[in-house]
Amino acid sequence: MKLVIPVLSLETGGTRFIYQLANEMVDKGHSVEIVLPENAVVAWPLRAQITRVKELSPDAIPPADFILPNFYPTVFPAWESKKGRVVRLSLGFEPLWVAEKEKALASYLINAPIISISEWHRQLILQGTGRNSTVIPGGVDSTVFCPYTKKSLSTGRLTIGYILRSKEHGYTWKGSEDFWQACQNLAELVPGFDIQVVAPEGANYHAPLPYEIVKAHADSEMARFYAQTDIFVSTSYFEAFSMPPLEAMACGTAVVTTDNGGNRDYTKNGENCFLVPPSDIQQLTLILAHLLTQPNTRNQLAEVGRHFAQSWTWRNSADKLETLLLQLART
Template identity: 25%
Template sequence: MRVLIVNYEFPPVGGGAGRASWHLCRELARIGARVDVVTSHGTRNFYYHLEGARIYSLKVRRKSVHETGIRGMAEFLIRAFFLIRRLVRENKYDLIHYFFSIPTGLLSFCVGRSLPFIVSLRGGDVPGYNPGELRTMHRLLTPVNRLIWRRADAVVALSDDLGRFAKQIEPTLNYQVIYNGADTHLFQPSEIPRNTGGPVRILTVARLLELKGIQYLLEALSQLPKDQFHLSIAGTGYFETALKRKTALLNLTDSVAFLGPVAHHELPRIYCHADIFVLPSYGDSFGQVFTEAMACGLPIIAARSGGVQEFVENGINGFLVPPKDVKSIADAICRLASSRDLRNKMGQNNIQKIKSQFGWDAVARQYADVCNHILERRN
């Protein structure tokens, strides 16, 4: 099977969807697929091999390492249009897999209907799911988005929550849920015992955006004794200045550390140094950082919103709290902070859950099954 994957973000730029496409192309190649990837980078055009896959990366001006912006998306569409048409002429692909229906799925119109394609819904590409600077673009392109979903041979949603939201926009939509995996080779529990004394170490890892809900975590911590916890925040984003200002206003400066950008390969060390992972996001379709933290044996506190509800069971491997509910966040932290046994039990439950359900090899096989089903149906 020969597959072309198209995603405007790919490591080292972008977020969870970029890393997901990186893992997917690598695992598909390992099980025998021939994989090409069209993506973008911030500095130059270049081509390289990645463990059996060929990567074509186009120069696109980005707002930052993590954010493409509308102009960057437009540049990618223009440059990718010509590259994809050439690659399709030169290679006998069996199908194309577009990460994001908007903007990437727009490129499906340049190929025609002879080549089947899959669209992966990631969250920000579904109108209204996590509105931000793309709100106006979504309003204009919703009819086009619906047409892309109808034309696709398969639509894969990152969570059932996201798929159900998309179905409200396009009632005829049939979708399949395939979760992101966790890199269990990189993210593993520490062999060194966790905190045996001193403040409880709380961690959050995220792009610092308003919808990540970290402002509510700070407010919750301001209600707790400051000598009993320490919060580390890993990541950058436009909301960082506001969060630092709030930290100072709440008199939390000595109890909160902003770590800035952390390289992906450094994240396991940070996870394994923590006792609790907290991210009260109210706009994530999945949240890759949750599965990374779970793989490292951390109990989770998350908002009852988005896809995280589908793999965090309240009271079993973490706590789910109402979105933006400061008191509930504080109460959940207190429950975990007061019981090392509860933290360890939930952490072990998470390790087992990740091993049994979220390996990238299993995720790749699910996508391969979707591809094979499409090709059988076409033939």
């Protein structure tokens, strides 16, 4: 099959879905072409063909068996091009958070099949549009995201890891203030822990506690960040899938995450992670205190999470995508 995926950019974050699926589909023998604007960032090591164009107009879309636009502005040129069958890949239900809500909603109402990335995400789209979708979940590359030696073994101080995405950069749903408040409360209960953060946009938060910024531009660096911490925390209010907790599990780190909807397909509270309600700072504080002071619980949570993550592969995701497209090709 020839697949064309028009994108605005391939920066960090949710575009990992595109990068991973594109590479896996290439490895499965399909032709994949990523089309994006001239100056767009490509942060991932793609094995697919990359074509740069002046703008993502209908004329700039190459012919294909299937065209998979993902973000709402890419849907309309793909649809208007009539260069191949459009399958609308949704990495998040945009009407919830973009300014152009009506245009974003319209991108779901064209007569094209829709791919969602979690059961919760599917329900969101169904409630918002009346249209069903096929769930193709994310995965984790466990050859990259794997355990390393914990930093605490040499420092004697346990480390909490966090990905800092601030409101100043538009990430109003990540709950960073909740994280810092919980850490401030935690320091009164269990003093003597360290905090390490990765700040993809270079955010420099005026936090109530000292913390270390870790630079992690490549997957191998991100994996080492996850693996060297003892506890990884995610505080998002909602996510379509939420990959960081799954990646941290694969790295053998105990995970505490909010119940953000998109992670329900892979989180099992008390087994492979601890789940807390979004914005429940008190419960987050108490669970972190419990994990900091109970090494057996922390280690067991990390070990179960690591084994669980092994089955969540990108090849499985690509297999599901291939099955869907082959079914569509027969109709």
